[in-house]
Amino acid sequence: MEYKFSELIDINELQSLLESFTMATGFGTAILDLEGQILTATGWSDICAKFHRIHPLTSKRCTESDTKLAAQLQKGEKYNIYKCKNGLIDVAVPIIIEGIHMGNLFTGQLQFEAPDVEYFKKQAKEFGFDEFLYLEALKNMPVFTEGKIKQTMEFLLKLAKMIGNLGLAKKQQLAINEQISNLLDLKEKLNQELVVKKEKLEILTEELQKSNKELDDFAYISSHDLREPLRGINNYSNFLLEDYSDKLDDEGKTMLFTVSKLANRLEQFIDSLLFYSRLGRTSTEPEVVSIREIIDDAVNSFEFTIKERPTVINILGNQPLINCDRLRITEIYKNLIGNALKYNDKAERYIEVGYLLSESGKQILYVKDNGIGIEEKHFNNVFTIFKRLHPRDKFGGGTGAGLTIAKKCIDLQCGKIWIESRLGEGTTFYFTVTEERNWEF
Amino acid sequence: MENATNKLILIVEDSPEDYDTTLRAFKKVGMKNKVIRFEMGDECLDYLFGRGEHEGKKIVLPGLIMLDLNLPGTDGREVLKIIKSDLKLKTIPVVVLTTSNDIKDIEKCYQLGANSYIQKPVSFEGFINAITKLKEYWFEISILPK
Numbered sequence A: 001m002e003y004k005f006s007e008l009i010d011i012n013e014l015q016s017l018l019e020s021f022t023m024a025t026g027f028g029t030a031i032l033d034l035e036g037q038i039l040t041a042t043g044w045s046d047i048c049a050k051f052h053r054i055h056p057l058t059s060k061r062c063t064e065s066d067t068k069l070a071a072q073l074q075k076g077e078k079y080n081i082y083k084c085k086n087g088l089i090d091v092a093v094p095i096i097i098e099g100i101h102m103g104n105l106f107t108g109q110l111q112f113e114a115p116d117v118e119y120f121k122k123q124a125k126e127f128g129f130d131e132f133l134y135l136e137a138l139k140n141m142p143v144f145t146e147g148k149i150k151q152t153m154e155f156l157l158k159l160a161k162m163i164g165n166l167g168l169a170k171k172q173q174l175a176i177n178e179q180i181s182n183l184l185d186l187k188e189k190l191n192q193e194l195v196v197k198k199e200k201l202e203i204l205t206e207e208l209q210k211s212n213k214e215l216d217d218f219a220y221i222s223s224h225d226l227r228e229p230l231r232g233i234n235n236y237s238n239f240l241l242e243d244y245s246d247k248l249d250d251e252g253k254t255m256l257f258t259v260s261k262l263a264n265r266l267e268q269f270i271d272s273l274l275f276y277s278r279l280g281r282t283s284t285e286p287e288v289v290s291i292r293e294i295i296d297d298a299v300n301s302f303e304f305t306i307k308e309r310p311t312v313i314n315i316l317g318n319q320p321l322i323n324c325d326r327l328r329i330t331e332i333y334k335n336l337i338g339n340a341l342k343y344n345d346k347a348e349r350y351i352e353v354g355y356l357l358s359e360s361g362k363q364i365l366y367v368k369d370n371g372i373g374i375e376e377k378h379f380n381n382v383f384t385i386f387k388r389l390h391p392r393d394k395f396g397g398g399t400g401a402g403l404t405i406a407k408k409c410i411d412l413q414c415g416k417i418w419i420e421s422r423l424g425e426g427t428t429f430y431f432t433v434t435e436e437r438n439w440e441f
Numbered sequence B: 001m002e003n004a005t006n007k008l009i010l011i012v013e014d015s016p017e018d019y020d021t022t023l024r025a026f027k028k029v030g031m032k033n034k035v036i037r038f039e040m041g042d043e044c045l046d047y048l049f050g051r052g053e054h055e056g057k058k059i060v061l062p063g064l065i066m067l068d069l070n071l072p073g074t075d076g077r078e079v080l081k082i083i084k085s086d087l088k089l090k091t092i093p094v095v096v097l098t099t100s101n102d103i104k105d106i107e108k109c110y111q112l113g114a115n116s117y118i119q120k121p122v123s124f125e126g127f128i129n130a131i132t133k134l135k136e137y138w139f140e141i142s143i144l145p146k
Helices: A011-025 A046-052 A056-074 A117-127 A131-140 A146-243 A250-281 A291-300 A303-308 A326-342 A402-411 B016-028 B041-048 B076-085 B103-112 B124-141
Strands: A028-033 A038-042 A080-083 A089-097 A100-110 A287-290 A311-315 A321-324 A349-357 A363-369 A416-422 A426-432 B009-012 B035-038 B064-067 B094-098 B116-119
Touching (some): A011 A028, A046 A056, A046 A131, A056 A080, A056 A089, A089 A146, A117 A131, A146 A250, A250 A402, A287 A291, A291 A311, A303 A326, A321 A326, A326 A349, A326 A363, A326 A426, A402 A416, A402 A426, B009 B041, B016 B124, B035 B041, B064 B076, B103 B116
Parallel strands (some): B009 B035, B009 B064, B064 B094
Antiparallel strands (some): A089 A100, A287 A321, A349 A363, A363 A426
């Protein structure tokens, strides 16, 4: 950042200092920047202040003289003594700030010896000055010996150096101030951005919560409304079968059975959807749950299936207590064990329900079977609602919502579920439900 | 114009009712084409590539494939992608026939190279209409590759 000379010096202080100097020594002074602008002026002779600087032509000579003097200083001279174009002696000392020549300290408007009155008379005539007053002013002008001027020069040189140093300090201070001000601006800007981001995030979160709730509500409400006409379709096809069975041939009956069967299937879909949407709507307070109990309950609920399709179910000992939602963990086990029972075409069916600790000490629960297995390309598909890997009526049918429901129960408890499987050999579903500390038997 | 009514039509459709409905509609509009049906995407691909149980058997490639999108296992989108990426099979026109009218499905199917996308009409009347147009377009107006 570049500063103007006038910004780097304290003009008022210097004016006051130089006024005292003038009073003490009789030397007039001035500080000008390189454009010729006068920043301070003290003890100017009347001949300059009231005549030379006033008349446009002589004033022009003043500026030319100042500029010429300054130009010589710019060439690197320590100081310059010069007879100005209006016939007076001027002295200039450069003011250097950080190596840059920024202004000049002038003294002068003086004479080394008694002035040449004739010369000034001529000048009065030339520019139409009142000769009497002009010569009075000339008389009042200080006359110094060259030795005296040299001494004064020493002082002025030191003063100029000091002004330069003060200017440098001020320049550095200004630079620091500017950096601080920039940093403060940046901080303010960042703060504002942060506030805006935070507001946006809050709005988004709110919208997301709202839309999630609407989605759940939508699924719930629409599932209810869809059920009513469906019951009608089912009932009336049954009425037809009951009341008109003597009038229908076998093909007609088959068609009506199909209507009824499809209506039932649709009802299953609606039930699954309803159940799925309800999972997000309801939750119970987490409690310390004995996983062993949950597994036993889940297995018992399949008593009938197990009797029909004998399956060895090995529940490993050492099951943990976990702080979680009881209903949801029950649902997870019901779906995983239910699938393990269903998707198995082996003569000797086997399910292992176990528990292990990961390297980082995380509790991992699993349900393992020796069933049909899942191809790796379908690992993600199995969690999509209503997505089945097999034709509708194979493996006991079903809507294809079980694993979706299990996964939602796990997601709702900040857990993870993943699959290990080999086609034809079996599948293991691993899952976690909570990151919280818990106890072991 | 060459009549293509003797071409084989391959139908990939998991719903027995929808398949029945399709056959019924064929009959109603007088289509006499031979039909082969698969319930699952992988079965259809096994047939087209002569793999699995079709290995070593003589495969008659269809003149037209009618493809459902939501299938058990490998779904219709994947089947479409595989057919249209195969140098030999990609010339067979594939008509996507599905309940979905999701804009993303439509876009995706055409991007994958579907030759036509038809939403399954809910009413049987609408279905008959669709099959009539389909027959006219693919078997009477269009010239299919040999």
